Amino acid sequence: MPITRTTRRAAATALAAVALTTLSLGALAQGSYPTKPVRVIVPFAAGSTTDIIARAIADKMGQSMGQTLVVDNRGGASGTIGQQAVATAAPDGYTVMIHSSSHTVSPSTFAKLPFDTVGDFAGVTPISSLPNALVISPAKGIKTLQDLVATAKAKPGTVNFASAGQGSATHLNAEKFKLAAKIDAQNIPFKGSAEAVTEVLSGRVDYYFSPIAPVIGQ
Structure with missing residues (x-):
């Protein structure tokens, strides 16, 4: 047919x-x-x-x-x-x-x-293109990007970041930031952005390069 x-x-x-x-x-x-x-x-x-x-x-x-x-x-x-x-x-x-x-x-x-x-x-087709936002745990007392870089450089190896998985865009964005800022930070991978955002808000993880959708209401 x-x-x-x-x-x-x-x-x-x-x-x-x-x-x-x-x-x-x-x-x-x-x-x-x-x-x-x-x-x-x-x-x-x-x-x-x-x-x-x-x-x-x-x-x-x-x-x-x-x-x-x-x-x-x-x-x-x-x-x-x-x-x-x-x-x-x-x-x-x-x-x-x-x-x-x-x-x-x-x-x-x-x-x-x-x-x-x-x-x-x-x-089949591209669907969407979304901006990312750098989100930081409010419990850390870090107010600016400069504060984050200064903290990471003052305490090498103690700062960590969330990602939506090894090799995800959120992971690669954070790695690119590490290279540009010349800092050392550990990747903590999760199954998705929802978990990653929750961990950052709780203070258990320091920061996250998040797609805008999960954090726009925070």
Whole structure:
């Protein structure tokens, strides 16, 4: 059965918001797509920036498609657990993933991955671009960027920062800052931004280069 205009339009509507999938267009030719719920894998914990974006997209797309998009959080191992789940899923268009720039960094972060970040996925579209904000625990008494640098230099090796996982954009931003400021600080990785922000607010971690969404209300 050839892909009809209606089928193409349904597929385009469904895929316009997702970043990566193992979709086989041949599967869409078998009938009107989608005919069942679509699983949207987020490779970070609930409450992370990627999760917030994915849930907003899933809600609106579900309304326009007349089908449910189920967000499935597969956080851990810097996003590779979620990536693996998508890479091994059936290429039928019913398992897709919304990821961050960490997807492209994974091969440089890990010596060996159980999937090919290029060959095992089909990139669909960029979704969003968000600014980051440097957030510091109020309990630390650090008021400015200069204060943070001075503290780190006065007590080398005692300052730490949160990240949403090894090799994540939040981690790389912090490493770039370390090089520019010529300071020493330890990375404390978490499963997502929600956990990282909580730890910084509690004072257990010193600072975090956070996507703006989880901290805008703080």
